[in-house]
Amino acid sequence: MRIGFLGTGGMGAAIALRLQAAGHDVHAWNRTPAALQPLLAAGVTAAADAAGAAAQPVVFSMLADDAAVDAVLEQGGALAAMPAGAVHVNMATVSVACTQRLAAAHAARGVGYVAAPVFGRPDAAAAGKLHVLAAGAPSAVARVRPLLEAIGQRVWPFGDDPARASxxxxxxxxxxxxxxxxxxxxxxxxxxxxxxxxxxxxxxxxxxxxxxxxxxxxxxxxxxxxxxxxxxxxxxxxxxxxxxxxxxxxxxxxxxxxxxxxxxxxxxxxxxxxxxxxxxxxxxxxxxxxxx
CATH class of the missing domain: 1.10.1040.10 (N-(1-d-carboxylethyl)-l-norvaline Dehydrogenase; domain 2)
Known part of the structure; x- marks a missing residue:
């Protein structure tokens, strides 16, 4: 599966590498391009910009905070680039209010939205030992659950409202x-x-x-x-x-x-x-x- 990945800091890089190792075609973008170098050696493709990474059937993001999420998704054109029917898996720890805004914005574009923050540090991410929370429309969660299982030791569902996971x-x-x-x-x-x-x-x-x-x-x-x-x-x-x-x-x-x-x-x-x-x-x- 072609997967877009936005944000390859310590956690994001480890998760993106897990997805690539599981046989997926990961297209990643990071605001600091140098952070992509270790991923390229593992076969990850560098996207030219956030919109390029986001133009995939499934998009993961691991960004620092509300401001970074808004900057990449809205100002950076990532949300606008997601095709109708795509699913965005937001793994960032963001505010409940931000999650509610994002869920509404994705629904308006016909894009599925799954809030999937994780418990675990980068070493756990590299080993596939994260605990992954997941909340969103049942069809969207079901579509990405095999991907979540590839990066974590357990997926913990919290219903159809993404704000619950946040x-x-x-x-x-x-x-x-x-x-x-x-x-x-x-x-x-x-x-x-x-x-x-x-x-x-x-x-x-x-x-x-x-x-x-x-x-x-x-x-x-x-x-x-x-x-x-x-x-x-x-x-x-x-x-x-x-x-x-x-x-x-x-x-x-x-x-x-x-x-x-x-x-x-x-x-x-x-x-x-x-x-x-x-x-x-x-x-x-x-x-x-x-x-x-």
Missing amino acids: AVKLAGNFMLAAAIEAMAEASTLAQAHGVAAADFLGLMSETLFASPAYRGYGALIAARRFEPAGFRLRLGFKDVRLAQAAADAVAVPMPFASVLRENFLDALAHGAGELDWSALSEVSARRAGQRD
């Missing part, structure tokens, strides 16, 4: 941010009493909190290993703000999201925006006098 993704990322903050504060407390962060977080991640999130992020926090970033801190800040906006729209109080927002701002003010978002843990340690 809401689930934002809620999940809020929980991850909250876990990072909990580990940060708890390990800072333990260190203040002479217990190494690695010892404390090793105990917690193997006993009370034996889960991938605590094991993975606990190891990064203990080692202070924030580069290379699997998920940049500035994007984590964006997702917390989007979760707050989604909550505001339906009158759901999220008081801890406000705490996270302020701590993300603290981290950004100290230049951590391009580090892995587990660097949020440095805020607690710095306030406790354990960092300069």
Whole structure:
């Protein structure tokens, strides 16, 4: 199958390569052409522009945020280039409001729209171990489900409204941010009493909190290993703000999201925006006098 792919950053590149390895003909575009070079060696075709990549029966996109999605789809002509009857699979983490706008715009053009954000870092994407959310018209989801199964270990359907997948993704990322903050504060407390962060977080991640999130992020926090970033801190800040906006729209109080927002701002003010978002843990340690 010919597949268009928009956005080949760390996650996008890994997903596009999985699709190419599964036997599909992937035509990719990225705003920074140099990011395409590793894909070309694997047989991926470079599209001249976003519209060229989007002129396929199925189009995937993995872009950074609402602004990037709007710039590529609307201003870049990608949506206008999608043929009637095509299906667009948007894997970006965007706002619920953006998802609602996109679903309406695609429907007006006779193009299927599937919201399919993922849980997992670039190494999981490369290994085909992502957890893929999927929401959209049943016929559109069914058409692209074999492709989603090629890039993930499980596809999690959330009905026919694409906004549901966006809401689930934002809620999940809020929980991850909250876990990072909990580990940060708890390990800072333990260190203040002479217990190494690695010892404390090793105990917690193997006993009370034996889960991938605590094991993975606990190891990064203990080692202070924030580069290379699997998920940049500035994007984590964006997702917390989007979760707050989604909550505001339906009158759901999220008081801890406000705490996270302020701590993300603290981290950004100290230049951590391009580090892995587990660097949020440095805020607690710095306030406790354990960092300069």
